[in-house]
Amino acid sequence: MRRIMVVGCSGAGKSTFSRRLGAALGLPVTHLDRLFWRPGWTRAPEEDFHAAQQEIVSSDAWVIDGNYGASMHLRLPRADAIVFLDFPRRICLRRVLVRCLREHGQDNQAPGCPERFDREFYSYVWRWPKDHRERTVRRLADQGAHARRIVLTRPREAAEFLRRIG
Structure with missing residues (x-):
């Protein structure tokens, strides 16, 4: 595994998992949120993001973490492995709420984008399994069939996977 995509619902822990995976394998890590968001939660122009x-x-x-389905076609052909953190939504929602409380006002996700309470985002996380999961699964199957696919369904599985890699 040398070119790895890490995908999953917001709050699944993609960024943390990716940092640990990159460290274990000696690979550079890119967080798509840092490329997509500009200060003030302004979206980057699509051509710049691409x-x-x-x-x-x-x-x-x-190692690249993030979904951004509209640009998966850029990453999937080159990926040799895809890690899908397919966690229950209650875990993801709890994690984004805890992150908001812990990091409120800090811009850890992207420079100039402080963590904030965002009901629309929490609703997106809650609806992700119904509204976005199947489309993500289809994209991975259609455009990433050549890549090794690893589906982890619980935080414990993710931790064990990282332990074995390290």
């Missing part, structure tokens, strides 16, 4: 991803995926080794 160009930044193209530059990263053209290299020989990487």
Whole structure:
């Protein structure tokens, strides 16, 4: 595994998992939120977002965390492994709420984008299994069939996977 995508619902722990996976394998890690969001929670222009991803995926080794379904077609052909953190929504929602409380006002997700209470985002997390999961699964199957696919359904499985890798 040298080119790894990490996907899943917000709050599943993609960023933390990716940092640990990158450290264990000695691979550079990119968080798509940092490429997509500009200060003040402003979206990057699509061409800039895509160009930044193209530059990263053209290299020989990487871990990229984030879904951004509209640009998966840029990453999937080059990925040799896909890790899908397919956790229950109650875990994901709890984690985003705890993160908001813990990091409120801090811009850890993307520079200039402080953590804030956002009911619309919490609703998105709650609805993700119904509204987005199947589309993500289809994209991974259709465009990522060549890649090794690893589905982890509980935080304990993710921790065990990282322990075995390390």
